[in-house]
Amino acid sequence: MEVIEQVHTIRERVQALRCSGKTIGFVPTMGALHEGHLQLLRASARENDVTVCSIFVNPTQFNNPDDYTLYPRTLTQDTELLQTVGCDILFAPAAAEIYPQQHALLQFSFGPLEAVMEGANRPGHFNGVAIIVSKLFHLVQPHRAYFGQKDLQQVAIVRQLIQGLSFHVQLVCFPTVREEDGLARSSRNTRLSPAQRQAAPSLHKALKMAETQLKHLTVADIKAQVSDLLGQVDGVELEYFEIADPATLQPIADLRDVQEVALCVAAAVGPVRLIDNILVNLNEG
Numbered sequence: 001m002e003v004i005e006q007v008h009t010i011r012e013r014v015q016a017l018r019c020s021g022k023t024i025g026f027v028p029t030m031g032a033l034h035e036g037h038l039q040l041l042r043a044s045a046r047e048n049d050v051t052v053c054s055i056f057v058n059p060t061q062f063n064n065p066d067d068y069t070l071y072p073r074t075l076t077q078d079t080e081l082l083q084t085v086g087c088d089i090l091f092a093p094a095a096a097e098i099y100p101q102q103h104a105l106l107q108f109s110f111g112p113l114e115a116v117m118e119g120a121n122r123p124g125h126f127n128g129v130a131i132i133v134s135k136l137f138h139l140v141q142p143h144r145a146y147f148g149q150k151d152l153q154q155v156a157i158v159r160q161l162i163q164g165l166s167f168h169v170q171l172v173c174f175p176t177v178r179e180e181d182g183l184a185r186s187s188r189n190t191r192l193s194p195a196q197r198q199a200a201p202s203l204h205k206a207l208k209m210a211e212t213q214l215k216h217l218t219v220a221d222i223k224a225q226v227s228d229l230l231g232q233v234d235g236v237e238l239e240y241f242e243i244a245d246p247a248t249l250q251p252i253a254d255l256r257d258v259q260e261v262a263l264c265v266a267a268a269v270g271p272v273r274l275i276d277n278i279l280v281n282l283n284e285g
């Protein structure tokens with residue numbers, strides 16, 4: 001596996017690959033790789049001639065400076081893992097390589113999509129995501145780009161970004177990989193204390209409980225139940241729970257005649273902010 005740190009080198013390398021007719025699969029990550037990332041990389045390796053993974057803890061998408069500083073960085077271990085899943089090129093630039101400019105960042109606007117959930121609760125987050133994804137798409141020029149449902153709203157933002165800027169890339173989305181107790185795999189999980197780690201699966205439990213109530217209770221009552229359930233777990237502070245349209249991510253007020261919903265939750269578990277979601281088809285089961 002080739003490791004590239006410079007913008008000009010990745011540009012040249014990708015240009016040569018494109019000229020020789022190779023297809024490029026791309027998995028953008030912030031590193032501290034786990035099975036959630038690895039499934040995306042394996043899929044890319046299966047479906048493309050060349051797989052590029054980027055590892056870049058993107059400063060512009062963090063609205064909390066501690067979260068940025070404490071974000072796990074495990075590049076040596078990540079590099080070893082990448083060799084086992086068929087990754088061909090690791091692009092791991094320094095921040096100054098990606099953000100050499102001193103002037104203000106571009107501003108994106110995603111309308112209603114960023115007015116809810118992560119957009120509403122993390123000001124500037126999706127602007128940072130849009131900037132880094134745009135830069136990386138320009139540099140890597142992938143045919144296919146792989147993202148996880150774990151960050152459902154991010155997938156919707158990237159879809160809108162691809163359409164809005166006419167990126168010639170196919171967006172591929174894979175389901176959330178979980179621990180045996182239901183906790184969604186996340187790089188941030190390594191920051192949980194043993195007690196917090198025990199409390200963390202309550203997010204998924206709350207989503208599954210909400211799922212069972214969709215046909216019986218109103219949205220307000222389901223929200224109250226989720227709030228009660230998580231309120232009883234020590235160290236867990238609910239930030240939001242939403243029942244949303246899976247495509248637009250807009251809140252659903254009335255569950256009658258609804259086919260499919262996204263149940264989305266964000267909570268602080270001790271000092272670590274975690275998110276999770278499940279998609280539920282109300283016509284099944």
Ligand code: AMP
Binds near residue numbers: 035149178184
């Ligand atoms: P991150 O490194 O957290 O920015 O994630 C990089 C990519 O991996 C994003 O598209 C995430 O949605 C995806 N991802 C992270 N965790 C998981 C997971 N548990 N299951 C599926 N995809 C994930």
